[in-house]
Amino acid sequence: MNGKKHLKIWVLAVLFFGHAAVLKGQSPQWTEVAPGVWKTVVGNPEDYDLLKAAGCLPKKGALSQMDKTVFPLNREEINGNVADGKTSLRFPLEKEEQVYGFGLQFKTVHQRGQILRLHVDHYGGRDDGRTHAPVPFYVSSEGYGVFVNSARYIEVYAGSAARKDSKNAPVARDRNTDENWTSRPYSDAVEILVPSAGVEVYLFAGPTPLDAVRRYNLFTGGGPLPPRWGLGFTQRVHKLYTDRQVTDEANAFEKKGFPLDFIGLEPGWQSKAYPNTFEWDRERFPQPEKFVRELSDKGVKVNLWVNPYVSPESPVYKDILPYTASHTVWAGIVPDLSIPEAGKVFWGQFRKKHVDIGVSGYKIDEVDGYDRYLWPDVTRFPSGHSAEQMRQTYGLLVQKQSAALFREKNTRTYGLVRASNGGGTSFPYVIYNDYYNHEDFITALINSGFSGVLWTPEARASKTAEEWLRRIQSVVFSPMAMINAWSSGTKPWSFPEVADEVKQMALLRMRMMPYWYTEFAKYHFNGTPPFRAMDLEEGFQQQPKALTLSDSEVDLEENPYAEAVKKEVKDQYMAGEYLLVAPMFTGQTSRKIILPRGNWYDFYTGEYAGNGEVITVAPGLERIPVYVKDGGIIPMMPARLHAPATGEKTDIEIRHYGEKQGYYLLYDDDGETFDYEKGAYTFREIRTRKQTNGKWKGSISRPERGKPNTIGKVSWRFMTGETKNKN
Structure with missing residues (x-):
């Protein structure tokens, strides 16, 4: 009996300690x-x-x-x-x-x-x-x-x-009497x-x-390096526009003096959509080759909306059918793009009918969800990958494979996509969606920098002129300066009372292209996200009094487990190496801005703003608050309606802010091809220093022989002292 008892205790001990080891892991x-x-x-x-x-x-x-x-x-x-x-x-x-x-x-x-x-x-x-x-x-x-x-x-x-x-397990506290109790x-x-x-x-x-x-x-491959035109201004036109309406809209941009680098066609460019044929509609676009060429001659690229769900009337339907999933989306078959043969059939149509005639890129829609229209998790794919795995990676596959079409032609692309995931850092796509909350769009832009993706807080439509201008101001300081008018037909000048302010913001985007292009080059070559959270900025301090939700702000009736917590900084962000951007939202006449340690200066005037403190600003309707860190250098070019063409020289104005000596590496290449991967690029050194007479002087390194040089005349503007001179 004792032997059986000891055996039982021994078995229980083994089971207990064995289970504990499994819980703890290795x-x-x-x-x-x-x-x-x-x-x-x-x-x-x-x-x-x-x-x-x-x-x-x-x-x-x-x-x-x-x-x-x-x-x-x-x-x-x-x-x-x-x-x-x-x-x-x-x-x-x-x-x-x-x-x-x-x-x-x-x-x-x-x-x-x-x-x-x-x-x-x-x-x-x-x-x-x-x-x-x-x-x-x-x-x-x-x-x-x-x-x-x-x-x-x-x-x-x-x-x-x-x-x-846990070696640091929480302490049990009495909520009734202990003020340190926490939910x-x-x-x-x-x-x-x-x-x-x-x-x-x-x-x-x-x-x-x-x-x-x-x-x-x-x-994960470094960030994408878009073509210069990709960092210009873009308009997505109404979904059922004809070629003439698109051309008229491009002409209106030029006539009114609004910049435009690429124009997006929505589903109506196709003969059938939802599901798609990927064929041009010959009534709305009877001569697509001529249409694309004529817009290109005006300096405007064409971007096409697609999703990957194939209509029975598509010319690729029969050939791709064996490589498709068990379930459909909008009655369209779903290619298993993890199978190379499927990709050859599917993207072959894109190459022949789009890329070969000069289309510059794609907006790849609806590869994300919702569950009610995307394939369910019971779906079977011929590759054997689960529906779950395909859901998690489909955005990666369409980005990788569509971008390869342009690499084959040694020309860069820049487009839009609705889904991505880990490993997709290098793809030349910006995420967008159908959600439309301005404040949340800025939080998403901040979070994008933690995850190797790009996000655009696009503008679509607005209820007031104030909202329209505030949204435009945000897109100007984002990865893609886009108006998405597929449904509303909105134009930059749709609100006449702020049309001039919108134009000035759009032209500012163009003037800042040397800075944006360089910051994307840094993303590509050294991994620094061009748009990122304040939490990644050296010298950023959260001020406890300014950033803590007080007990008086907590509503225990509404939420019995609410408590005072640290607030997040989710309405201001860093744009490139030197800029702090603090968007304004509808109804705001002033706002608080948290400046990291170090001196900061107003982007527009060069005036000193503060150092490691919380400031309150009232910039007026026409400006978005932007600040430059001490010693910051911002290269700019003249305002223009289109990005510089390949090999075109552009004069630049180099702005310096503050009292620190400045240093900046200005990137240059041909702006459109992948020749930079073979060494056809330069980082030109810019330096500024104060001379013994108290005046500032700047220098820029000479262009390298045999390397691209698109920089024309260089002028200097020292924003603190407002002195100017030329090289």
Whole structure:
């Protein structure tokens, strides 16, 4: 009897401690796969993942030029475990640590405490992980990043749950008597659940959060380098416009003096849409080759709306049918674009009927969701990849494969897409959607910089002239300056009372092209996102009094678990190396702006604005508040209606702000081809210094022999002293 009792106790002990070991998991083994980038494998990863779908190639040369660093976390505190066919991961968090990222969020910048299910979908108004780019990459305020390379719907508990065996477990408190009670007890970990029996995980060192973001961007191919015209102004016309109406609209832009670099055609350019034929409608566009050529001769490119769902009347329907999914979308068949043969048939139509006649790019719609129209998760694809995996990667596949059409012709493209994911950093596409909240658009722009994607806060229609101008001001300081008038038919001059202000903003976008082009070159070559959160800016300090929700602002009747918390900075951002942008929203006559440490100056006047403080400004309707850090250099060109053509020289004015000596690397290439990949580019050194007589002087390095040189005459404007001279 005693023997049986001891055996029973021994079995229970084994079961108990064995179960505890499974819960705790194991510390993975890490291998440095690139400078400052470590990889581990937990369990048996699936053959198809985000990086394979994207096909991205790490920029190891650029990574090797970053500062040497060490493994940024305690290896013993990272755990991975496989159980029930699922992989769980656990990464430690410090008490004051904040985390950012997990894709394109629209309402929140601080992700600590969030519970997310990362799932490609049209954004539905809640930050729950269902979004256009649910990138499984997060950045810590401690200066490291984590990327989970899985094409599955991933569950994230971003510092929202506490383990009983945690070394820093929260203290139980009495809500009735303890003023330190909180509805969100301290959690010391980010925990992630991947619904597969294994996964690859990458860890990116800093030492700063921006360095970690840069390493991720470089590891996933570096940011795109758009053609110069892509950074100009674009108008998407009404969905049923004819060729004559499109041409008339382009002529109206020129006549009224509004810039226009590319024009977007919506579904009506096709003979049938929803599902699509990908054929020109010969009634609305009887001579598409002539139409595209004539617009090109005016300096205006053509961009075409598509989604990938094939109509039975499409010329590719029969050939692509064997490579399509079991379910349809709008009665159109869904190509399995992970199969090369499917891509050859599908994109062959695009090459022949669009790209070969001069079309410059695409707006690829509806590869994100909603569930009610996209393929369900029971769908079967001939490749054998699950419907879930295809949902998570379809945006990557259409970007990669469509961009390849233009690379074949040695010409760059720049377009729009509705879905992306981890690994898609290098693709020349900007995300957009059908949601239309101005404030949330700016939060999304801020969050895009954490996840290797681009986002445009486009303008469509407005109820008032004030709203229209405020939206235009935001798009001017974004990755794509776009009016999307597919439904409303809105024009830049639709509100006459602010038409001149809109024009001046659009021309400012054009004047700033040397700066925007250089900042995108930095994204490409060194991984620095051109638009990013204040949290990534060196010297940024959150002022507790200004940024904390007070107890008096908490409504316990409405939400019994509400409490005073730190506010997020989600209405101002950095644009390039030197600019701080603070949009104004409808109804605002003034706003608060948080200036990082260091002197900051008004972009328009050069006047001193402040240093590490919260300021209140009332800029008037015609201006969006913009500030330049001390020593900042902003290269500008004359206002013009179209971007410079390939090889065309342009005069530049170099502005310097503040009292620090300035230094800037101005990028130059032919503006349109991929010849820069063969070394046909330069970074020209710009320097400014104050002379012994107190006057400022600037210099720019000479162009390199045999390299592109599109810079004409150079003039200088020292904004603090307002002195001018010329080289």
